[in-house]
Amino acid sequence: MFRLLIFIVIIGLLEYYTFQSVKTVIKGNIWYVLYWVLSVGILVNFIVQILILDRNNGVTFRFSLALILLILFCVPKLVVGITLLGEDIYRGLVYVYDNVIKSSTNNGSSSFQSRRKFVSQIALGLAAIPFASILYGVIKGKYNFKVLKYTLHFEDLPDAFDGYRLTQISDVHSGSFDNINKVEYAIDLINEQQSDIIVFTGDMVNNKAEEMKPYMDVFKKLKAKDGLYSVLGNHDYGDYVSWDSKEAKKQNLEDLKTIQKEIGFDLLLNENRFIEKEGERIAIVGVENWGKGGFKKAGDLKKASSLIDKDDFKILLSHDPSHWDEEVVNDKYHYHLTLSGHTHGMQFGIEIPGWFKWSPVKWRYKQWAGIYETLGQYINVNRGFGYLAFPGRVGIWPEITVIELKKGLKEA
Numbered sequence: 001m002f003r004l005l006i007f008i009v010i011i012g013l014l015e016y017y018t019f020q021s022v023k024t025v026i027k028g029n030i031w032y033v034l035y036w037v038l039s040v041g042i043l044v045n046f047i048v049q050i051l052i053l054d055r056n057n058g059v060t061f062r063f064s065l066a067l068i069l070l071i072l073f074c075v076p077k078l079v080v081g082i083t084l085l086g087e088d089i090y091r092g093l094v095y096v097y098d099n100v101i102k103s104s105t106n107n108g109s110s111s112f113q114s115r116r117k118f119v120s121q122i123a124l125g126l127a128a129i130p131f132a133s134i135l136y137g138v139i140k141g142k143y144n145f146k147v148l149k150y151t152l153h154f155e156d157l158p159d160a161f162d163g164y165r166l167t168q169i170s171d172v173h174s175g176s177f178d179n180i181n182k183v184e185y186a187i188d189l190i191n192e193q194q195s196d197i198i199v200f201t202g203d204m205v206n207n208k209a210e211e212m213k214p215y216m217d218v219f220k221k222l223k224a225k226d227g228l229y230s231v232l233g234n235h236d237y238g239d240y241v242s243w244d245s246k247e248a249k250k251q252n253l254e255d256l257k258t259i260q261k262e263i264g265f266d267l268l269l270n271e272n273r274f275i276e277k278e279g280e281r282i283a284i285v286g287v288e289n290w291g292k293g294g295f296k297k298a299g300d301l302k303k304a305s306s307l308i309d310k311d312d313f314k315i316l317l318s319h320d321p322s323h324w325d326e327e328v329v330n331d332k333y334h335y336h337l338t339l340s341g342h343t344h345g346m347q348f349g350i351e352i353p354g355w356f357k358w359s360p361v362k363w364r365y366k367q368w369a370g371i372y373e374t375l376g377q378y379i380n381v382n383r384g385f386g387y388l389a390f391p392g393r394v395g396i397w398p399e400i401t402v403i404e405l406k407k408g409l410k411e412a
Contacts, residue, residue, distance in 0.1 A: 014074065015039060017081040021120040039073070046070045059176075059206065064391045071390065072134050076127035083123035087116070137347075138392035143182040145189055145385075149402045150371055152378055153410040154336055157313055158280035162407035167195040167224070169400055170319070170341025171203040171233065171384035175211030176391060184218050186385065186400070191223055193402050197275070198224040200265060201341045201382060202233025202289065202319030207241040209255035219263045226275050230265040231286040233319040233342060234295050235388075268317060270304040282313040285335070290327070291320030291342065293364075301327055308333075315339065321367040321381045329374050337403070338379040345369040345383040345396035359396060369396070 022035055049066040053059075167190055177183055190198065205211040212219075222228055236256055243249040260267045268286020275282050285308065290299030299318060308314065314335045316328060321340040328335050345368060349359030361368045365381075372379050383399040 011043070011074075013085075014077040014081045017084040018077045021080050021084060021123050024117045024120040025124060042066075042069045042073055059389055064389065067390055068134075068138055068392070072131065072138075075134060076131045079127040079130060080123040083126060084119060087119045133394050134392065137394035141393040141397065142387050142391060143179065143186070144393065144397045145186045145400060146397045147189060147193065147400045147402060148370075149404070150380065151404045151406055152337065152371070153406045153408055154313070155408060156311075156336075157405055157407045158277075158282060159407060160278035160280040161282055161313070161405055164282075164405045165193070165195040165402060166315070166405075167193050167198045167400060167402050168201060168339050168380065168382050169198070169385045170201040170339075170382035171344055171386055171388075172200070172212075173203055173206050173235070173384075173386035173388045174215050175206035175208070176387050177215065178391070180215065180218065183215055184221075186398070187218055187221050190400055191221065193400070195224055195402060197226045197284075198222055198228045199284075199315075199317055199339055200228070200230040201317050201339050202231050203235045203341065204230075204233070204256065204260065206235055206388060207238055209252050209259055212256070212259050216259060216263060222264060228263075228265045229273065229284050229286065229317065230260055230267050231317045231319055232267070232269070232288050232298075234289045234291060237289070237296060237298075239296065268304070270298075270300045272304055272306075272308050274308075282315060283308045284315050284317070286317040287323070289319050290323040292322045292326055295320060295322075299323060301331065305333055310334075321365055321379060324367060324379045328379075329377055335377055337405075338377070339382070339401075340367070340379060341382040341384055343368045343381060343383075344388065347384075347387055347390055347393045347396055349394075349396045351395055 019032075019035060023032065046066045046069070049060075049063045053063060169190065236253070238249050238252045243252070257267055266273060268284070270287055272283050272285045275284060283305075285301075285304050287299035287301055287304045289296045290301075291297070304316075305314070310333055314333065314337075316335040316338040318324070318328065318338055318340055320342045321338075324338050324340065328338055343361050343365050346359045346361035349357065349361075349369075351357040351369075357369060359368065367379055367381050369381050369383050372381070380401055380403065382401050383396055385398055385400070387393060387398070
């Protein structure tokens, strides 16, 4: 009830300020009626879609559409609300100064009206920026694939693997796709990188294995000379929908494993594989999903590494980056490179490559996008190949990661 009350208060303030801004700039009762019809209708529709959300199939198109409309109109209102709230705070301070400190009797009503209209115009202009950005994210951004390339240096990298390249994708969420041609374009882009191996770090589907079937032939085109390796993510277990029986849920997971095999992935279920080259080797270690904060903890790092030596060069595939801090970094085995996904970068944020990146998801995950280093160990958190719930991406684009391994220290 407390959270609901906070939500109502916030929505109420946003509506109050936005409507005041609209009234100041635009005149005419027809526009006011249209404003309230849209505002109330969008909010009610979203609440209804939550209440009727089908637990058998998960997120529906109607829910996604309701979410788009809510975000499309609420985020600009937030900009308007913050702008006018700031103006009200400033006006309040001026009022206190003029009427309490200076004991002035000038109410300045005419100047207030003029200033209010000017600030409202600025607020509505600023609100157009997130509105346009969100609209772009839904129409274009969700398929705006970016190839991000990194070079990582390791003193103990086997000589034979100096210059070894891997491509990582994560969080396909095939049940959300609506354009197979765009997906095919991304697969071609992956193959163009000509990496030695391709790894997939979990969440192939939203909920059910059948979601992947329309895209199997496309993903079968993935090629790498040393193979394709994968692990499961939290969505792959079918935990977020209702099943007729435990057997049906279990069969769904088995079906997904079969699909991954048919595509060409070597699915690592708390297992490891060696890649050998010129008498030397590196270990690919894959754990099942392990995440803190209520997420599934099926990953078993000890079991996954049971057949490798402590001194082997190790690449760990673990879907949830929270696993890195909780178990991986301080493990005696020293995992040189961990590859994760899961966060999607929240599909929303601001990034200026090489200089600045921000997303609200940083308040939930310490490592949420890109390369991080601790104790001589690296983790890459892939921003995701697909999208979930909100059918779009704003500022945080779908990612194909290419990492080159180099022998020795990084040059200054």
